[in-house]
Amino acid sequence: MTRAITRRTALAAGAGLIAAPPIVRQANAQSQFDWKRFAGERIEVSLTANPRSTILIQNQREFEDMTGIRVGAEQIPEQQHRQKFAIEFASGRASFDVVGISLHVNKRQVGRARWCTDIKALMADASITSPDFDFADFGAGAVAYSTQSDGRMDTLPEFTDYFILYYNKELLAAKNIAPPATFDEMYESARRLNDSSRQIYGNVGRGLRNANVVLYSSFLLGTQQRDFLDEQRRLISDTPDAIWAGEFYKKLLRDCSPPGVSGFNWNECQTTFMQGRAAFWLDGVGFAAPLEDRTRSRIAGKVGYAVVPRGPANHHCAMFGTGFGIAETSRKKGAAWYYLQWASGKANQLRYLTSGAGSPARTSPYRNEEAISQSRFSREFFSTLVESARISRPGLPEIVPVTEFRDTIGAALTSTIGGADVATELKKATEAFRPVLEASERAA
Amino acid sequence: MEGTASLAGTAAAGAAPRRRRNYARHYWWFVVPCGAVVLGTIVFPWVFTLYMSVHEWRLGGGRSWVGFANYAKLVEDERFLLSILRTLYFTALSVLLPMVLGLLAALAFHRKFPLRGLARTIFILPMMATPVAVALVWTMMFHPQLGVLNWLLQQVGLPPSMWVYAPETVIPTLVLIEVWHWTPLVMLILLGGLASLPIDPYEAAKIDGATPWQAFRHITLPLLAPFLVVALIIRTIDALKAFDTIYVITQGGPGTASETINIFLYLQAFAYYNLGYASAVVVVFFTIIIALAMVLLWTRARVKDA
Numbered sequence: 174m175t176r177a178i179t180r181r182t183a184l185a186a187g188a189g190l191i192a193a194p195p196i197v198r199q200a201n202a203q204s205q206f207d208w209k210r211f212a213g214e215r216i217e218v219s220l221t222a223n224p225r226s227t228i229l230i231q232n233q234r235e236f237e238d239m240t241g242i243r244v245g246a247e248q249i250p251e252q253q254h255r256q257k258f259a260i261e262f263a264s265g266r267a268s269f270d271v272v273g274i275s276l277h278v279n280k281r282q283v284g285r286a287r288w289c290t291d292i293k294a295l296m297a298d299a300s301i302t303s304p305d306f307d308f309a310d311f312g313a314g315a316v317a318y319s320t321q322s323d324g325r326m327d328t329l330p331e332f333t334d335y336f337i338l339y340y341n342k343e344l345l346a347a348k349n350i351a352p353p354a355t356f357d358e359m360y361e362s363a364r365r366l367n368d369s370s371r372q373i374y375g376n377v378g379r380g381l382r383n384a385n386v387v388l389y390s391s392f393l394l395g396t397q398q399r400d401f402l403d404e405q406r407r408l409i410s411d412t413p414d415a416i417w418a419g420e421f422y423k424k425l426l427r428d429c430s431p432p433g434v435s436g437f438n439w440n441e442c443q444t445t446f447m448q449g450r451a452a453f454w455l456d457g458v459g460f461a462a463p464l465e466d467r468t469r470s471r472i473a474g475k476v477g478y479a480v481v482p483r484g485p486a487n488h489h490c491a492m493f494g495t496g497f498g499i500a501e502t503s504r505k506k507g508a509a510w511y512y513l514q515w516a517s518g519k520a521n522q523l524r525y526l527t528s529g530a531g532s533p534a535r536t537s538p539y540r541n542e543e544a545i546s547q548s549r550f551s552r553e554f555f556s557t558l559v560e561s562a563r564i565s566r567p568g569l570p571e572i573v574p575v576t577e578f579r580d581t582i583g584a585a586l587t588s589t590i591g592g593a594d595v596a597t598e599l600k601k602a603t604e605a606f607r608p609v610l611e612a613s614e615r616a617a
Numbered sequence: 618m619e620g621t622a623s624l625a626g627t628a629a630a631g632a633a634p635r636r637r638r639n640y641a642r643h644y645w646w647f648v649v650p651c652g653a654v655v656l657g658t659i660v661f662p663w664v665f666t667l668y669m670s671v672h673e674w675r676l677g678g679g680r681s682w683v684g685f686a687n688y689a690k691l692v693e694d695e696r697f698l699l700s701i702l703r704t705l706y707f708t709a710l711s712v713l714l715p716m717v718l719g720l721l722a723a724l725a726f727h728r729k730f731p732l733r734g735l736a737r738t739i740f741i742l743p744m745m746a747t748p749v750a751v752a753l754v755w756t757m758m759f760h761p762q763l764g765v766l767n768w769l770l771q772q773v774g775l776p777p778s779m780w781v782y783a784p785e786t787v788i789p790t791l792v793l794i795e796v797w798h799w800t801p802l803v804m805l806i807l808l809g810g811l812a813s814l815p816i817d818p819y820e821a822a823k824i825d826g827a828t829p830w831q832a833f834r835h836i837t838l839p840l841l842a843p844f845l846v847v848a849l850i851i852r853t854i855d856a857l858k859a860f861d862t863i864y865v866i867t868q869g870g871p872g873t874a875s876e877t878i879n880i881f882l883y884l885q886a887f888a889y890y891n892l893g894y895a896s897a898v899v900v901v902f903f904t905i906i907i908a909l910a911m912v913l914l915w916t917r918a919r920v921k922d923a
Contacts, residue, residue, distance in 0.1 A: 432777075436783070587871050
């Protein structure tokens, strides 16, 4: 006896066949994460031009093969990138799904305008978050940096930049000088190492307006006050501690740095230090790679690394950071979230560290003894990074008009290199910027 | 006379009164696309700029009507006022020096000498260089310790200069780049003018015993005046809008020592995202340019009449 196939049975079977692949995929997801879930989609990624973005773009194929998602990535110079994404976000039609954000500059602006989606919800969804993602691996400081004051996490930490002390081992050894442990020692050593007749200088550092504030903040962090804002978020950049930091900045750059330093940004500092013309240079960790590049640097293999010296009251190093955000307007948030997991994944973070492109936001790369032992950088470099992470604090205030702040305070600092009185200049700059900050805080 | 008038009158009366067709109402549709482009690209941006200038308008934040508060703030903004002075200083030097040097170069290249063509080509090479690339190369050359310029100065026993790395020397140094870059343009304009001058006045002057200086002062210079005014207008416009070289080399620094209006405006709009205030700067800057343009056009008209 045969049973005839009814129309209902046929429809049910057809529906079952159609539904089978997603069900199977879902079942597999429980045993093995489904990286192909968004295969066929294309996302646009907008990054700041730097060695880390280059690493991501060079290895992008790896992500595309794993997920089947096509990626259109661009990298744009820092200043222009910040403007581009802000204007695109403000237009309401951002051309990208994923964006790299400098948290020390744009965090509050992005957070207040709610331009990026809260990734906590995506992270909590096990169907789209790889079991290997391991959020606990991210450093606490980096996570705090990526979290807005209202608890939203609108970026995934990528890179944490610490200010460290680079020193020329040869110059220090010639005068039997040890790496300084305090700012006072640093100044005294820089003075001893200064020999302008040979065009050798004890120190080199950022003097150019705006760029110089991050160096100044390294000194301010060593004081009792530490920050630019008080607990009520009022500007306190003309206090005795702020003036002390300004005086130290002035004497270090005026007495022991090359002539013309008031126009130096990081690139002039790097050139001077690479040519063996300066003994100390306090700047971000990302410069280790060019300094150790034997084809470009005269001091490759002779660079010493140390944490920022201790201040009169505290011991901190300035921290800056970047993260990846997903545009709130993106229609491909799933694919974009996959990209974030890959971009800030353990493999890429290890690549950052071992190539010298920057200090990763995850902690696991620092524990990878095998990779570290094979790196071209010394153990001293890695131990400096670990120690810096321990003592780090944000180097800039979390405010919307941070660029205007840097320009205003920075111009005052540049004037002090020319001989202007520190207290007068800082007072003038503080008075000029205070109304801007107050207006910005009122709008918050 | 009477008969002629009568004939003319008869002819006019004989012709049927022709109604002229009014084509204009059909033609004006042809103007619409062009008008739409002008409205969209010139009129609308201007009206919108004026609209923004009377608002407190920050990118990523809200906007609120503030009337003329942005303009009032500009009057008290020391940084803005200084940027105007710097712009005028920079423009004056960047116009005057290329004009003088361009005139001298044009007079030199107008004379016949061996390899003149090659020399002219070499002279105009800087003009062909991309400003940003030029700026990056000059930045390296200006480095106080490692730059080639200070090395050259030391070779001839001169003390090193701080070039763009000191507030006192930054604007003259930026002018130096402008001079290097744009003197060839002035030379080309004036060379064209010299080639078009008639030779008769010079022959007459020679017969009358005029010295070369007198010939230059009383013949060349007056006849060349229209070309000088054209070069002056072009150079003034170029110098006023100079931005790329200054931004790449100094970003307005050290401190604010090279912050011209363009740099100030750029920072307000694209670094501080203060669009309302930046729009007010644009309106004021535009007014300054219009005033300057009127002076130049008046000068040109006077030269033409003379």
